[in-house]
Amino acid sequence: MIKTDVLVIGAGPVGIFVIQQLGLIGLKAEVVDNLDKIGGQCIELYPDKPIYDIPAIPSCTGEGLTKNLLEQIKPFKTNFHLNERVEEISKEKNNWKVQTSGKKTFITPNIIIAAGVGSFEPRKFSVKEAEKFENNGVFYSIKDKTIFKNKKVCIFGGGDSALDWAIELSNFADVTLVHRRHEFRGAEHSASIARQLEKEGKLKIKTPFQINSIEGKDKITGITIKEEDGKSEKIPTDYVLGFFGLIMKLGPIVDWGLNLDNKTIPVNTENFQTNKEGIFAIGDICTYPGKLKLILSGFHEGALAARACFKLARPNEKYRFEFTTTSKTLQGRLGVKKSD
Amino acid sequence: MPKITYIEHDGKSHTIEVAKELTVMEGAVQNNIPGIDADCGGACACATCHVYVDSKWFDKLPKVEDAEKDMLDMAFEPNKFSRLTCQITITDKLDGLVVKMPSKQG
Numbered sequence: 001m002i003k004t005d006v007l008v009i010g011a012g013p014v015g016i017f018v019i020q021q022l023g024l025i026g027l028k029a030e031v032v033d034n035l036d037k038i039g040g041q042c043i044e045l046y047p048d049k050p051i052y053d054i055p056a057i058p059s060c061t062g063e064g065l066t067k068n069l070l071e072q073i074k075p076f077k078t079n080f081h082l083n084e085r086v087e088e089i090s091k092e093k094n095n096w097k098v099q100t101s102g103k104k105t106f107i108t109p110n111i112i113i114a115a116g117v118g119s120f121e122p123r124k125f126s127v128k129e130a131e132k133f134e135n136n137g138v139f140y141s142i143k144d145k146t147i148f149k150n151k152k153v154c155i156f157g158g159g160d161s162a163l164d165w166a167i168e169l170s171n172f173a174d175v176t177l178v179h180r181r182h183e184f185r186g187a188e189h190s191a192s193i194a195r196q197l198e199k200e201g202k203l204k205i206k207t208p209f210q211i212n213s214i215e216g217k218d219k220i221t222g223i224t225i226k227e228e229d230g231k232s233e234k235i236p237t238d239y240v241l242g243f244f245g246l247i248m249k250l251g252p253i254v255d256w257g258l259n260l261d262n263k264t265i266p267v268n269t270e271n272f273q274t275n276k277e278g279i280f281a282i283g284d285i286c287t288y289p290g291k292l293k294l295i296l297s298g299f300h301e302g303a304l305a306a307r308a309c310f311k312l313a314r315p316n317e318k319y320r321f322e323f324t325t326t327s328k329t330l331q332g333r334l335g336v337k338k339s340d
Numbered sequence: 341m342p343k344i345t346y347i348e349h350d351g352k353s354h355t356i357e358v359a360k361e362l363t364v365m366e367g368a369v370q371n372n373i374p375g376i377d378a379d380c381g382g383a384c385a386c387a388t389c390h391v392y393v394d395s396k397w398f399d400k401l402p403k404v405e406d407a408e409k410d411m412l413d414m415a416f417e418p419n420k421f422s423r424l425t426c427q428i429t430i431t432d433k434l435d436g437l438v439v440k441m442p443s444k445q446g
Contacts, residue, residue: 045385117379123446126417158413180418185410210417228420245414247388247446248379293381 002079004030005313006110006306007098009086009253012040014283014298015114016069021306023076024330027313030108031078032100034085034119035246039066041116044246055296065295075335085119087252094312096278110309113265113274113281114298119251123244125156129214130240137220138240147239148173154223154235156211157243160186165241166203167193176204176235178211178225209233214240261287271308272301278312280305342435346373346391349443358430364439365389365425375441382426384408388445389425390415394438401428416446 006022008015011033019029037043042051042062050059060068084102089111091097098106122140124130130138148169155166158179163186166177177194184191197203212226215234223240226232250263259266259275264287267273272280282305283298291297310319324330331337341357344367348354358367368376368389380386384407393401398421404412408427412418425439 041380041385045380046383049383049385123414123416159410180413181409183409185413245387247386247414 001105001107002030003107004028005108006030006112006309007032007086007096007106007108008112008114009033010040010114010116010119010283010285011035011038011080011082012114012116012283013042013065013069013295014116014302015040015112016066016073017299018112018114018282018302018306019073019076019078020069021303022309023073023078024324024333025306025310025319026333027306027309029076029078029112030081030106032081032084032086032098032106034083034101034121034251036083038070038080038082039063041248042066044120051295053294053296075333085251089256109278109312111279112302112305112309113253113279113285114283114302115250115253116284117248117250117263118253118285119249120246121249121251122242123247125211125214125240125242127211127213129216130211130242133214133216133220133240137216137238138214138242140242142241145169150174151238152176152236153239153241154178154237155241155243158184158186159243159245160190161243162186162241163190163194165243167197170197170203176206176237178206178209180210181208206233206235211240264291267301270304272305273308280308342430342432342437344430344434345436345438346375347438347440348373348375349441360430360432362430363426364391364428364430364434364437367430368425375445376425377445378426379445384411384424384427387411387413387415387424390418390445391423391425391439391441392419392421393423394440395421397434397437397439398423400433414446416442416444 005027006029008029008031011031022029047063048061052059084100088099089096095107095109096111149172152174154176155162156178166175169175198205209225212224215222222236224232224234265274265281267281267286269288272282274281282301284293322330341359344358345355354373356371365378369378377388379388408424412422
């Protein structure tokens with residue numbers, strides 16, 4: 001069980017910056033994010049695209065912004081719980097008890113939801129049998145590659161994950177790589193290795209095909225793939241792997257009793273609190289009259305939410321507004337000067 | 341203003357006027373037409389504004405850039421008439437455009 005002043009959900013730019021705002025006023029935060037890395041959409045969707053509207057930074061990439069934000073919160077030594085999704089919350093006296101998919105429990109008076117459009121989850125096959133076989137033959141990520149040894153494996157997708165796994169598993173499994181068009185979007189180099197392996201008979205490549213059905217009773221026995229204009233083909237297989245990238249889903253947050261407005265959470269703009277005391281929403285996920293989905297708006301929202309968290313985390317203390325330019329206390333927390 | 345027709349997966353049709361210079365995605369989102377999510381806000385980074393363009397219109401659209409082709413790989417049940425609506429800017433030439441939404445965006 002982890003006790004903290006604030007649990008931040010979402011490690012995107014807004015979730016990272018609020019840690020700084022919390023740290024400055026002496027509050028400790030823990031962060032949960034379902035991605036395997038820090039940065040949210042900035043890292044997952046557009047790491048290389050330039051952003052031009054971060055105040056005082058004429059241009060930076062999503063990756064650059066994330067790096068700088070992490071530098072800015074360094075003094076506050078924050079734990080990031082990655083690859084974990086928040087699942088359930090319950091009220092315990094004055095605290096919220098939060099459980100994650102990684103079986104961690106947090107006890108905290110404050111939850112700040114900075115979850116953007118939701119948590120990133122793998123995109124799945126559209127055929128109905130895929131759900132039945134999920135984790136029993138159908139996978140969207142690989143935890144233990146040894147289970148594929150000497151088995152028949154069909155891999156779907158055209159990006160780096162699909163190519164890399166097809167190449168890797170072809171060393172010890174009978175692999176068929178299936179993609180909806182002839183071109184692969186993954187690294188040129190990986191695509192040419194895959195083509196070479198195909199020539200050598202070590203890997204089968206089927207394009208332009210998409211999945212049509214998965215066959216089998218308790219276990220997968222095969223699949224049918226289909227070309228857009230009709231031609232279909234049966235392939236016997238033991239495993240079906242899909243690598244179609246990630247999609248954002250609100251997930252269990254929708255069951256927390258929060259007011260929702262078209263996938264966003266209405267907040268009070270005085271403190272960015274939701275309809276539940278101690279639960280705040282900032283960044284793209286919150287909504288209010290005039291809301292702009294800009295990173296800079298999220299920074300402002302976080303600054304105000306952080307002050308509201310202080311009241312619940314330190315009910316017997318008085319919050320004092322201070323500037324980093326002059327306050328020895330704040331400078332002490334930042335590690336730039338010794339505090340008195 | 342050019343008229344754009346958005347047809348939901350169940351067949352429900354919405355014909356609206358959309359200002360030039362907006363994208364087909366923005367036309368849907370700003371008019372609360374269901375079926376186009378546009379999670380990334382129009383950065384060609386999420387494939388949740390996917391539609392099937394009416395076959396008569398497909399070749400009249402500006403051509404598909406590589407970045408959009410790549411993103412379409414991730415769209416839900418793409419076919420040869422698939423486009424991402426955030427990449428289609430409305431002009432007078434597109435007056436009358438018809439697009440159909442997939443059963444879901446992901």
